[in-house]
Amino acid sequence: MVIEKDKCIDTILASRNLFLKLMDGLTIEQLNKVPEGFNNNIIWNFGHVIVSQQILCYKLAGLPMKIDASYVAKYSKGTKPETFLDEKEFEFLKSQSIGLINELVADIEKNIFTSYNNYTTSFNVELNSVDDAVKFITMHEGLHLGYAMALKRIVNR
Numbered sequence: 001m002v003i004e005k006d007k008c009i010d011t012i013l014a015s016r017n018l019f020l021k022l023m024d025g026l027t028i029e030q031l032n033k034v035p036e037g038f039n040n041n042i043i044w045n046f047g048h049v050i051v052s053q054q055i056l057c058y059k060l061a062g063l064p065m066k067i068d069a070s071y072v073a074k075y076s077k078g079t080k081p082e083t084f085l086d087e088k089e090f091e092f093l094k095s096q097s098i099g100l101i102n103e104l105v106a107d108i109e110k111n112i113f114t115s116y117n118n119y120t121t122s123f124n125v126e127l128n129s130v131d132d133a134v135k136f137i138t139m140h141e142g143l144h145l146g147y148a149m150a151l152k153r154i155v156n157r
Contacts, residue, residue: 008134009105012053015141016097019046022148023094030155032084042151043085045144047075047093050100052140056133057104061113066100077122104134 023031023042031043040048051072054065065072071093073079107113113130120126121140127133 008138009101011138012101012134012141013098015138015145016049016101019049019141019145019148020094020097022145022152026152026155028085028087028090030152031090032081033151033155034081035151035154038151038154039080040147041081042148042155043090043093044075044079044081045148045151046097047071047085048077048079049137049141049144050093050096051075052077053100053104053137056119056127056137057113057130060117060119060127060133061130062115062117063112066103067096108134 023046026042032041034041051067051074054067055072055076058065074082108130116127116129116133118126118128121136123136123139125132125136127136
């Protein structure tokens with residue numbers, strides 16, 4: 001199980017690094033642009049994966065999340081971009097991207113995830129533990145990275 005979890009963490013970190021690279025060089029306007037036919041933008045997808053990881057790993061385990069509730073309100077499932085995200089918030093999200101995964105690894109090693117509130121995702125995948133959540137996050141982050149890649153092709157024209 002440990003080897004599999006380590007591979008999942010490696011995959012999540014690779015996805016986050018690809019996301020950061022994808023956004024590098026885009027203007028804040030391009031990051032905020034919601035193209036016709038889309039419900040969100042690149043920065044929303046980035047914020048969403050960060051917030052979702054916190055919800056799926058910490059909140060469902062009955063532990064305090066390591067990101068402010070204001071971000072959860074902006075980027076959780078069912079939300080969409082409502083305001084223009086400024087450079088300061090973008091830099092904050094970038095700084096949290098890798099750091100929160102490193103904190104997750106440290107917390108897993110400390111065995112703080114002793115309980116979990118079962119949750120069925122919108123993909124109809126049942127999560128019964130933080131291990132299940134970490135496995136699911138690999139797919140979830142890949143999906144949103146793919147959306148961001150499509151959005152970049154449109155906003156970069």
